[in-house]
Amino acid sequence: MNTSLDNAVIEATHHLARAGIAQPRLDARVLVEHVLEGGERQLENGQCEHLRRLVGRRRAREPLAHITGHREFWSLAFAVTRHTLIPRPDSETLVEAALAWPAPEGANVLDLGSGSGCLLAAVLSERPDWWGLGLDIESRALCVAGHNLNALGLGARARLVLGDWTDCLAGSFDVVLCNPPYVADPEWPDLEPEVADFEPRIALAGGADGLACYRRIVPRLGDLLNRGGAAFLEVGAGQAAAVAGLLRRHALDVVDIKEDLAGIPRCVVARRRMSRGK
Numbered sequence: 001m002n003t004s005l006d007n008a009v010i011e012a013t014h015h016l017a018r019a020g021i022a023q024p025r026l027d028a029r030v031l032v033e034h035v036l037e038g039g040e041r042q043l044e045n046g047q048c049e050h051l052r053r054l055v056g057r058r059r060a061r062e063p064l065a066h067i068t069g070h071r072e073f074w075s076l077a078f079a080v081t082r083h084t085l086i087p088r089p090d091s092e093t094l095v096e097a098a099l100a101w102p103a104p105e106g107a108n109v110l111d112l113g114s115g116s117g118c119l120l121a122a123v124l125s126e127r128p129d130w131w132g133l134g135l136d137i138e139s140r141a142l143c144v145a146g147h148n149l150n151a152l153g154l155g156a157r158a159r160l161v162l163g164d165w166t167d168c169l170a171g172s173f174d175v176v177l178c179n180p181p182y183v184a185d186p187e188w189p190d191l192e193p194e195v196a197d198f199e200p201r202i203a204l205a206g207g208a209d210g211l212a213c214y215r216r217i218v219p220r221l222g223d224l225l226n227r228g229g230a231a232f233l234e235v236g237a238g239q240a241a242a243v244a245g246l247l248r249r250h251a252l253d254v255v256d257i258k259e260d261l262a263g264i265p266r267c268v269v270a271r272r273r274m275s276r277g278k
């Protein structure tokens with residue numbers, strides 16, 4: 001027996017609400033629309049069964065983006081898998097800051113820890129003369145980033161490389177974007193199951209105080225930035241001052257700290273100290 005779209009949404013909402021899902025109606029709508037894959041308003045038997053399986057996965061706290069296989073970022077569609085962090089709206093703060101920077105024409109961009117490729121793709125989509133290099137230690141994330149850049153028509157201006165932070169990098173860049181793992185060990189018990197149980201630990205774990213990756217990356221930033229270039233580092237809540245201090249100790253000037261939409265300092269902007277010649 002067919003089920004109407006509205007009834008399917010009501011039923012799915014009910015099951016998700018009983019499982020304690022925070023926005024059950026919203027998630028139910030997304031799942032129903034995912035199953036319908038088009039403009040229809042009726043679910044056939046097979047689609048109802050498919051929907052039941054997807055609702056079951058969401059009830060088990062699997063993120064919606066893993067179930068549908070994509071997430072929007074900067075109004076662009078990104079494929080995501082369990083090997084990529086799901087792009088977060090907070091990270092759009094980095095994109096806005098980088099686009100506001102007076103970068104030269106034909107700027108080259110480095111995206112350290114590129115994951116799904118969302119940061120690199122967002123800036124390249126806005127600046128048709130920019131070029132990009134995305135780097136990640138997770139080869140399966142690089143595959144997803146490659147797919148995303150190609151699907152968005154940006155593949156010809158981007159290269160992707162497997163690497164352990166800056167170890168294999170030479171050359172210098174006008175814009176360095178980096179959203180490193182920054183969850184501190186003591187914060188793990190507070191993470192939602194969607195994050196702790198499903199998102200890649202390598203994309204999240206920032207060591208005892210959350211700052212381990214910055215300590216690896218920041219000492220190399222001065223060499224990686226062109227004169228006039230800038231680095232845009234995402235930070236977790238409460239980490240901006242510590243990361244700014246680290247940057248200053250490594251001959252970088254902190255020129256701005258941008259807040260996200262919730263007013264949390266989210267993006268530390270740094271440039272090479274002007275006294276250094278290059």
Ligand SMILES: C[S@@+](CC[C@H](N)C(=O)[O-])C[C@H]1O[C@@H](n2cnc3c(N)ncnc32)[C@H](O)[C@@H]1O
Binds near residue numbers: 141180
């Ligand atoms: C917080 S995620 C950011 C992903 C993406 N840039 C975004 O903003 O959604 C951090 C990324 O860093 C990568 N990563 C972790 N350790 C790394 C390392 N040692 N070298 C390079 N990339 C690393 C992870 O695989 C992950 O894709």
